[in-house]
Amino acid sequence: MDDITGRLARRLRQEREARSWSLADLAERSNVSRAMISKIERGEASPTAELLNRLATGFGLTLASIFAEADPGLDPAAPRVARRAEQAEWRDPGTGYLRRNVSPPGAPALEIVEVQFPSGGRVVFDAYHETRIVQQLWLLEGAMELAVGDATFHLSAGDCLAMTLDQPVIFHNPGETPARYAVVLARPETRR
Secondary structure (H helix, E strand, O other), rough: OOOHHHHHHHHHHHHHHHOOOOOHHHHHOOOOOHHHHHHHHHHOOOOHHHHHHHHHHHOOOHHHHHHHOOOOOOOOOOOOOOHHHHHEEOOOOOOOOOEEOOOOOOOEEEEEEEEEEOOOEEEEEEEOOOEEEEEEEEEEOOEEEEOOOOEEEEEEEOEEEEEEEEOOEEEEOOOOOEEEEEEEEEEEOOOO
């Protein structure tokens, strides 16, 4: 088991146990089978981005927060630095897209993620959050198509799309080169 697979396994198990949920409880909330959750928690399966998003949504968390290492002892007002070498990276085994959590652990209010999305890649996040999560995607290189609900947006380098994660989202790189973008997420608010 590689380091990131082990960290994901521990993080998902900790989140589930902190809520006193059984595998069946999480399976029902996330629409992921108990068997698959068990394999992921034991480090026997490397989940895809779509599967991880469904699990994060089941917990009411962002995908970025699944990768973050929380330290409850941190003072939220204290300055901190996330050194490049210490930023968690993960490659989706299904599409090959690479995501890196840029934000320092425990940073208040926002999460920043960098994504390198391969040419022709497509990821579908059909699960959406019960809490209000606002996200901005700033395309740094390449081209992306995002379908947010029924609307499709064609983005070029420099474009920035703001959206609320309250409906399915499809990420697609129609270009012949990888795309690179930054995602900035506001911490969840309770949906009204």
